Amino acid sequence: MQFKGFIPVIDCTEIEPLLNFYQQAFRYVVINRTETDQGLQWVHLKSDETYLMLRKRTTRGSDECATDNILLYYYTDDVDAQYRFMQARGFKLSALSETPYGMKEFFLCDPEGNRLGVGERSGVT
DSSP states (O other), rough: OOOOOOOOEEEEEEEHHHHHHHHHHHHHHEEEEEEEEEEEEEEEEETEEEEEEEEOOOOOOOSSOTTTOOOEEESSSOOOHHHHHHHTTOOOOOOOOTTTTSEEEEEOOOOOOEEEEEEEEEEOO
């Protein structure tokens, strides 16, 4: 048995603001969507080699896992350019920093409060 891929799915209260955020910040494009009489319910997105799904939240049962410890981390080949791109569009970003384990990175939150990281190997190992 092999895993063939990984696509994060973000549950959200309202899809449209989150969709706009990911399109503006990470240049995602919609490759599939589901709409009902209640509006947009699900969106499948792609940006370069990454995929993401946004799903309108239904009530959470007590047996479901909490997600407040999740971080979506994006690797890039030019973290400085990505930082400038997002900064120019007015996103609230942490400072760029270099880690002891060789990443140059920054962090931000999406409109639903999900934590996101963007990083590039800095050459230090």
